Amino acid sequence: MTMRNIQLDDKGRLRHFLTVEGLTRPILTEILDTAESFAGVGAQAVKKVPLLRGKTITNLFFEASTRTRTTFELAAKRLSADVLNINISTSATSKGESMLDMLRNLEAMHCDMFVVRHARSGAAHFIARHVAPHISVVNAGDGCHAHPTQAMLDMFTIRRHKGEFHKLRIAIVGDILHSRVARSQIHALSLLGAHEIRVIGPKTLIPRDVSTFGVHVFHDMRAGLADVDVVMMLRVQKERMQGAFLPSEHEYYQLYGLTEDKLSCAKHDAIVMHPGPINRGVEIDSRVADGPRSVILEQVTNGIAVRMAIMAMVLGRGASDDAETRRTGDRG
Amino acid sequence: MTMRNIQLDDKGRLRHFLTVEGLTRPILTEILDTAESFAGVGAQAVKKVPLLRGKTITNLFFEASTRTRTTFELAAKRLSADVLNINISTSATSKGESMLDMLRNLEAMHCDMFVVRHARSGAAHFIARHVAPHISVVNAGDGCHAHPTQAMLDMFTIRRHKGEFHKLRIAIVGDILHSRVARSQIHALSLLGAHEIRVIGPKTLIPRDVSTFGVHVFHDMRAGLADVDVVMMLRVQKERMQGAFLPSEHEYYQLYGLTEDKLSCAKHDAIVMHPGPINRGVEIDSRVADGPRSVILEQVTNGIAVRMAIMAMVLGRGASDDAETRRTGDRG
Amino acid sequence: MTMRNIQLDDKGRLRHFLTVEGLTRPILTEILDTAESFAGVGAQAVKKVPLLRGKTITNLFFEASTRTRTTFELAAKRLSADVLNINISTSATSKGESMLDMLRNLEAMHCDMFVVRHARSGAAHFIARHVAPHISVVNAGDGCHAHPTQAMLDMFTIRRHKGEFHKLRIAIVGDILHSRVARSQIHALSLLGAHEIRVIGPKTLIPRDVSTFGVHVFHDMRAGLADVDVVMMLRVQKERMQGAFLPSEHEYYQLYGLTEDKLSCAKHDAIVMHPGPINRGVEIDSRVADGPRSVILEQVTNGIAVRMAIMAMVLGRGASDDAETRRTGDRG
Numbered sequence: 003m004t005m006r007n008i009q010l011d012d013k014g015r016l017r018h019f020l021t022v023e024g025l026t027r028p029i030l031t032e033i034l035d036t037a038e039s040f041a042g043v044g045a046q047a048v049k050k051v052p053l054l055r056g057k058t059i060t061n062l063f064f065e066a067s068t069r070t071r072t073t074f075e076l077a078a079k080r081l082s083a084d085v086l087n088i089n090i091s092t093s094a095t096s097k098g099e100s101m102l103d104m105l106r107n108l109e110a111m112h113c114d115m116f117v118v119r120h121a122r123s124g125a126a127h128f129i130a131r132h133v134a135p136h137i138s139v140v141n142a143g144d145g146c147h148a149h150p151t152q153a154m155l156d157m158f159t160i161r162r163h164k165g166e167f168h169k170l171r172i173a174i175v176g177d178i179l180h181s182r183v184a185r186s187q188i189h190a191l192s193l194l195g196a197h198e199i200r201v202i203g204p205k206t207l208i209p210r211d212v213s214t215f216g217v218h219v220f221h222d223m224r225a226g227l228a229d230v231d232v233v234m235m236l237r238v239q240k241e242r243m244q245g246a247f248l249p250s251e252h253e254y255y256q257l258y259g260l261t262e263d264k265l266s267c268a269k270h271d272a273i274v275m276h277p278g279p280i281n282r283g284v285e286i287d288s289r290v291a292d293g294p295r296s297v298i299l300e301q302v303t304n305g306i307a308v309r310m311a312i313m314a315m316v317l318g319r320g321a322s323d324d325a326e327t328r329r330t331g332d333r334g
Numbered sequence: 335m336t337m338r339n340i341q342l343d344d345k346g347r348l349r350h351f352l353t354v355e356g357l358t359r360p361i362l363t364e365i366l367d368t369a370e371s372f373a374g375v376g377a378q379a380v381k382k383v384p385l386l387r388g389k390t391i392t393n394l395f396f397e398a399s400t401r402t403r404t405t406f407e408l409a410a411k412r413l414s415a416d417v418l419n420i421n422i423s424t425s426a427t428s429k430g431e432s433m434l435d436m437l438r439n440l441e442a443m444h445c446d447m448f449v450v451r452h453a454r455s456g457a458a459h460f461i462a463r464h465v466a467p468h469i470s471v472v473n474a475g476d477g478c479h480a481h482p483t484q485a486m487l488d489m490f491t492i493r494r495h496k497g498e499f500h501k502l503r504i505a506i507v508g509d510i511l512h513s514r515v516a517r518s519q520i521h522a523l524s525l526l527g528a529h530e531i532r533v534i535g536p537k538t539l540i541p542r543d544v545s546t547f548g549v550h551v552f553h554d555m556r557a558g559l560a561d562v563d564v565v566m567m568l569r570v571q572k573e574r575m576q577g578a579f580l581p582s583e584h585e586y587y588q589l590y591g592l593t594e595d596k597l598s599c600a601k602h603d604a605i606v607m608h609p610g611p612i613n614r615g616v617e618i619d620s621r622v623a624d625g626p627r628s629v630i631l632e633q634v635t636n637g638i639a640v641r642m643a644i645m646a647m648v649l650g651r652g653a654s655d656d657a658e659t660r661r662t663g664d665r666g
Numbered sequence: 667m668t669m670r671n672i673q674l675d676d677k678g679r680l681r682h683f684l685t686v687e688g689l690t691r692p693i694l695t696e697i698l699d700t701a702e703s704f705a706g707v708g709a710q711a712v713k714k715v716p717l718l719r720g721k722t723i724t725n726l727f728f729e730a731s732t733r734t735r736t737t738f739e740l741a742a743k744r745l746s747a748d749v750l751n752i753n754i755s756t757s758a759t760s761k762g763e764s765m766l767d768m769l770r771n772l773e774a775m776h777c778d779m780f781v782v783r784h785a786r787s788g789a790a791h792f793i794a795r796h797v798a799p800h801i802s803v804v805n806a807g808d809g810c811h812a813h814p815t816q817a818m819l820d821m822f823t824i825r826r827h828k829g830e831f832h833k834l835r836i837a838i839v840g841d842i843l844h845s846r847v848a849r850s851q852i853h854a855l856s857l858l859g860a861h862e863i864r865v866i867g868p869k870t871l872i873p874r875d876v877s878t879f880g881v882h883v884f885h886d887m888r889a890g891l892a893d894v895d896v897v898m899m900l901r902v903q904k905e906r907m908q909g910a911f912l913p914s915e916h917e918y919y920q921l922y923g924l925t926e927d928k929l930s931c932a933k934h935d936a937i938v939m940h941p942g943p944i945n946r947g948v949e950i951d952s953r954v955a956d957g958p959r960s961v962i963l964e965q966v967t968n969g970i971a972v973r974m975a976i977m978a979m980v981l982g983r984g985a986s987d988d989a990e991t992r993r994t995g996d997r998g
Contacts, residue, residue, distance in 0.1 A: 044776035048720030050748075056380030058408065068752060069771065076722065076775055079748045084382075084411045088400060103611060107401070110634035111408055112376035279767060302774035388712030390740065416714075416743045420732060435943060439733065442966035443740055444708035 008130055015319045018130045018139045019312050021148040022189040030157065030193055036311035037158050037304070043080055044306055053314050054083040057114045061087045062129075063142075064120040069279065070142050073302075074117045077309035086113070102132055109134045114317055116140070123147035123182075138316035140309075146180050152277050153186030155308040157194060159301050160232055163273050167194040173226050173268075175202040175258060176236030176285055179209050183277050184236055188215055202226035203258060204249070223258055227267040235260055235276045238285045251284055261287045265295070273297045340462055347651045350462045350471040351644050353480040354521040362489065362525055368643035369490050369636070375412055376638055385646050386415035389446045393419045394461075395474075396452040401611070402474050405634075406449045409641035418445070434464055441466045446649055448472070455479035455514075470648035472641075478512050484609050485518030487640040489526060491633050492564055495605050499523065505532040505558050505600075507590060508568030508617055509539040515609050516568055520547055534558035535590060536581070555590055559599040567592055567608040570617045583616055593619045597627070605629045672794055679983045682794045682803045683976045685812040686853040694821065694857055700975035701822050701968070707744055708970055717978050718747035721778045725751045726793075727806075728784040733943070734806050737966075738781045741973035750777070766796055773798045778981055780804070787811035787846075802980035804973075810844050816941050817850030819972040821858060823965050824896055827937050831855065837864040837890050837932075839922060840900030840949055841871040847941050848900055852879055866890035867922060868913070887922055891931040899924055899940040902949045915948055925951045929959070937961045 009024060011017040016029055043049055059078040061071050066089065078085045090104075108116070115138045118126045123145030130139040143149040157167075164170055172191055178184045178201045191199050192215060201208055202220045213219060220226030227233060238254065249257070260274065274286075274296045282288045291298060341356060343349040348361055375381055391410040393403050398421065410417045422436075440448070447470045450458045455477030462471040475481040489499075496502055504523055510516045510533045523531050524547060533540055534552045545551060552558030559565060570586065581589070592606065606618075606628045614620045623630060673688060675681040680693055707713055723742040725735050730753065742749045754768075772780070779802045782790045787809030794803040807813040821831075828834055836855055842848045842865045855863050856879060865876055866884045877883060884890030891897060902918065913921070924938065938950075938960045946952045955962060 046720065049722065049776060050720040056378065056382040056412075058381065058411075068754075072750060072752065072772075073775065075750065076748075079722075080720075084408075086404060086407065088404065090400075100614070103614075106631055107610060107634050108404075110631040111405065111638055112381060112635065278771065282764070282767075299770055299774040302771050303776065306775055388710065388714040388744075390713065390743075416740075418736060418739065420736065422732075432946070435946075438963055439942060439966050440736075442963040443737065443970055444713060444967065 008127065011319060013319075016312070016315045017319065018126075018141075019150060019316060020126045020130055020139065020141045022150045022153055022186050022193065023148070025193065027193050027195065030154070030190060033154055033308065033311050033315065034158050034161055036315060037154075037308040040307040040310040040314075041304070043310070044303060049080050050082055051080065052082045054078070054081040054317055057081075057083040057317055058112065059083045059085050059115045059117065059313065060108055060113045061085065061117045061142075062108075062119070063087070063089050064091075064118070064122075064125065065143070067119055067143070070119060073305050074140075074142060074309055077306050077313060080306065081310055081313060083114075083313070101129075105129060105133060109137055113137065115313065117142050118144070120144045140312060140316065143182060146182050146185075148186045149182040149277075150186045150190075151305070151309055151312060152183050153190040154312070155301055155305040156187055156234065156275060156277070157190050158304045158308050159275065159297055160273075162300075162304070163297060164231055167191065167196045170196050170231045171198040171200070171229060172196055172232040172234065173200040173202055173220075173230045174234045174236065175223065175226070175260065176238060177207040178203050178212065178236070179207045180239065181236050187234060188212075188217060192216065200226050200230065223264055224267045227264060230268045231272055233260065233265065233268055233272055233274045235274065235280075235286055237277060237279065238281055240281070240284070255284055259283070259285055259287060260290050262289055262293070265290055271295075275301060278302065340459065343651060345651075348644075348647045349651065350458075350473075351482060351648060352458045352462055352471065352473045354482045354485055354518050354525065355480070357525065359525050359527065362486070362522060365486055365640065365643050365647065366490050366493055368647060369486075369640040372639040372642040372646075373636070375642070376635060381412050382414055383412065384414045386410070386413040386649055389413075389415040389649055390444065391415045391417050391447045391449065391645065392440055392445045393417065393449045393474075394440075394451070395419070395421050396423075396450070396454075396457065397475070399451055399475070402451060405637050406472075406474060406641055409638050409645060412638065413642055413645060415446075415645070433461075437461060437465060441469055445469065447645065449474050450476070452476045472644060472648065475514060478514050478517075480518045481514040481609075482518045482522075483637070483641055483644060484515050485522040486644070487633055487637040488519055488566065488607060488609075489522050490636045490640050491607065491629055492605070494632075494636070495629060496563055499526040499528045502528050502563045503530040503532070503561060504528055504564040504566065505534055505552075505562045506566045506568065507534040507555065507558070507592065508570060510535050510544065510568070511539045511541050512571065513568050519566060520544070520549060524548065532558050532562065555596055556599045559596060562600045563604055565592065565597065565600055565604055565606050567606065567612075567618050569609060569611065570613055572613070572616070587616055591615070591617055591619060592622050594621055594625070597622055603627075607633060610634065672791065675983060677983075680976070680979045681983065682790075682805075683814060683980060684790045684794055684803065684805045686814045686817055686850050686857065687812070689857065691857050691859065694818070694854060697818055697972065697975050697979065698822050698825055700979060701818075701972040704744075704971040704974040704978075705968070707974070708967060713744050714746055715744065716746045718742070718745040718981055721745075721747040721981055722776065723747045723749050723779045723781065723977065724772055724777045725749065725781045725806075726772075726783070727751070727753050728755075728782070728786075728789065729807070731783055731807070734783060737969050738804075738806060738973055741970050741977060744970065745974055745977060747778075747977070765793075769793060769797060773801055777801065779977065781806050782808070784808050804976060804980065807846060810846050810849075812850045813846040813941075814850045814854075815969070815973055815976060816847050817854040818976070819965055819969040820851055820898065820939060820941075821854050822968045822972050823939065823961055824937075826964075826968070827961060828895055831858040831860045834860050834895045835862040835864070835893060836860055836896040836898065837866055837884075837894045838898045838900065839866040839887065839890070839924065840902060842867050842876065842900070843871045843873050844903065845900050851898060852876075852881060856880065864890050864894065887928055888931045891928060894932045895936055897924065897929065897932055897936055897938045899938065899944075899950050901941060901943065902945055904945070904948070919948055923947070923949055923951060924954050926953055926957070929954055935959075939965060942966065 009018045075085050117140045118129055119142040125144045126141035141150055174184050200218045202223050208219055276298045280286055280291055341350045407417050449472045450461055451474040457476045458473035473482055506516050532550045534555050540551055608630045612618055612623055673682045739749050781804045782793055783806040789808045790805035838848050864882045866887050872883055940962045944950055944955050
């Protein structure tokens with residue numbers, strides 16, 4: 003079974019959203035177009051559409067993240083779905099009940115979607131491979147592997163500001179090696195046909211095989227930023243500062259912190275992005291983060307629309323057929 | 335004041351649902367019939383009925399149980415009620431505010447129902463005896479005493495598969511002594527006129543007075559399973575394994591674990607039930623739990639419909655009269 | 667920028683609700699009148715009005731308070747708003763992300779209101795000074811500073827029982843010095859034109875400057891209660907009993923605990939109030955708390971209506987203009 007089969011149903015429609023890898027440009031474009039149609043909802047007096055009324059969306063968070071959980075909860079509520087928040091400490095799962103038994107139980111309660119966050123890479127795929135046919139899984143971040151809704155909101159933000167991807171030169175700056183965000187961004191930019199993708203960072207933080215994706219590697223930030231249209235900063239995980247991977251906070255800022263000075267190497271109308279939360283004075287200077295080229299808060303706003311789009315797409319596929327199948331199978 | 339008076343209103347309708355004991359066969363049958371009418375809701379595209387719109391249902395959990403809380407929360411939301419989750423550690427209650435003062439406050443906020451979970455037997459009754467006239471209490475498990483919604487979803491599952499109770503021979507297997515589930519099951523089966531109720535377990539785990547309920551006691555599992563239509567397994571509380579009550583996990587499995595071999599003593603079309611979460615390889619073999627005779631996940635599905643039924647019955651009684659009474663009494 | 671400017675918009679309508687201080691009698695009266703229109707909602711069969719449908723109200727609790735959070739959550743749900751509960755331990759904020767960055771993110775998600783609870787005085791003002799134009803802030807208690815929704819529900823309760831404020835003599839009893847409730851009550855009573863405001867307590871617990879507000883100070887409780895129409899008790903913070911501020915629990919009760927005997931000094935139809943949770947036998951005798959003159963539970967009921975009123979007022983101001991402004995500004 004290929005990755006493509008897991009994420010798409012037999013009619014080629016998005017069933018799970020686990021990773022950008024293995025999807026197609028038309029699917030990504032459909033996500034962006036659908037998100038565009040939801041982008042106005044947040045600004046309406048009544049920020050709600052009845053699309054997923056009566057659906058049950060379960061946030062299954064094996065790793066705490068108030069921020070991410072909040073964006074999915076808001077997206078689900080604005081689609082009029084019922085939301086269930088379940089926080090599972092890994093210890094509790096291992097003790098009481100296997101993860102699969104827990105999933106079977108939630109399925110039996112007729113949940114429609116699991117939004118999964120897990121510290122282990124591959125957790126969302128594992129769950130998707132084992133859920134019942136009527137359930138969709140959305141990956142809200144798994145270990146170092148993927149954070150695909152973040153990548154799609156980034157693509158949405160780029161397209162709104164810069165239009166067609168094939169004209170764009172984009173730099174991703176920071177700890178590429180450990181970043182699930184970077185992995186997902188590179189796959190998305192590549193699929194959408196970005197003109198040039200660059201990664202910038204110290205040697206210890208760039209995966210060796212990254213150039214096989216057609217990505218250009220820079221260790222000098224000014225060189226890497228030259229003439230780019232989009233600068234995508236990554237968050238420094240301060241806990242990594244302790245080990246051998248990263249230089250000191252101060253040295254990192256000198257080399258790879260985004261300042262107005264370094265940013266002047268990019269195109270004059272380049273936009274600056276960051277997945278948040280930002281470390282001011284570590285990977286980005288406050289004058290840049292709060293400056294006119296920063297679209298960091300727009301990314302947050304767009305995140306709601308993009309998550310609404312993905313939720314609506316995976317649950318919206320031929321709902322009536324599904325219900326039919328399930329009803330007849332119910333008394334089994 | 336008898337138990338019957340507490341649970342029923344002056345017109346004999348269900349007001350609280352605390353325990354199966356003291357209820358009548360017509361009331362239990364009404365619960366099962368009402369649940370039948372909700373059983374299809376989970377399979378609909380829009381899994382919601384507007385029956386309890388504008389009602390406030392409060393989950394008052396003095397003992398943590400994500401699993402049970404989730405089923406009540408889903409049931410309430412599918413009835414369109416507003417749900418409030420309140421987790422109270424016993425220490426907090428004892429320090430800040432007496433339980434009665436806390437209840438008075440929630441009543442004053444016009445909550446309509448308390449779903450109560452408590453480690454102490456009798457807690458739900460205590461609360462029911464002290465709430466205001468407009469409040470209903472549903473017991474979601476109190477100590478070793480009762481877990482009546484579990485028992486009713488079990489009855490619902492049995493009736494769906496096996497029809498009339500008076501033809502059925504049913505065995506309950508495990509730690510009968512400490513199980514609130516078993517107590518509630520025995521009362522329900524007895525009231526619904528089951529042909530024969532058997533309990534199977536080691537001597538240390540069978541209450542001495544159980545035969546006064548017309549229950550037949552077996553210590554040998556094969557003998558106890560002979561010719562039964564329904565096998566109801568209980569969960570082994572592993573923490574009890576430490577003491578003198580239970581043999582080792584391995585020995586317990588040899589004697590009372592449900593294997594395909596032991597199950598072959600039952601009728602060929604016997605169903606296997608378990609309240610969950612299951613301890614695979616302790617009280618039940620995975621081949622049985624996941625096998626064709628297992629209805630364990632159907633129990634979970636039915637649990638939503640049965641809880642919807644009970645909530646709708648206790649809150650649905652002459653809502654208009656109640657509102658009238660309350661309005662006139664409001665300005666006191 | 668004066669306090670008045672922060673709480674009111676340019677048309678003089680309530681935009682934030684942070685403190686009673688700096689507001690006007692017409693605004694307070696509008697809150698009370700609006701609350702009156704919501705007072706019946708809790709007694710209706712369907713306890714919901716669609717006024718804030720599609721609005722997102724975020725409970726930002728930097729200090730845990732199930733009780734207060736519950737009242738705001740119920741008020742928001744009965745106005746049909748979507749509610750997001752966010753509990754932030756101060757440590758987490760200081761580590762990961764600055765409070766302002768967190769606010770910017772929630773704003774970007776198109777939240778409409780922050781209900782703020784914080785252990786530090788001034789926190790709600792700080793947030794209000796820094797939020798985007800489309801956000802309203804409601805103070806749910808900040809340090810020793812203010813608890814204005816509590817004060818307004820007290821005013822509402824007094825007006826329902828006693829009518830016009832200019833005829834009333836009112837005593838506040840207890841730890842005035844540390845009480846955010848007392849501060850807010852004094853401001854509200856003063857603005858609404860109460861005939862006489864008295865505070866009663868030991869010298870150590872009365873602020874020195876309180877008489878500048880036209881408040882009369884009593885250290886003898888019987889003298890202070892003479893001929894009052896309303897007795898407003900404060901909760902004793904038992905943790906303060908350890909220090910030099912307060913005498914022993916027993917001694918405090920002898921001097922300032924409200925007993926039937928002491929209450930007989932007040933007018934025969936005086937009402938007794940308390941913000942809850944009550945310490946029975948410390949600041950109030952159970953016979954008084956549960957007696958015919960106590961309106962303590964009515965205060966709780968009224969709290970929902972008053973919070974609904976404040977939420978509806980701050981979010982109801984020319985919603986259509988707002989949406990217009992936001993939509994045009996959205997693509998920035």
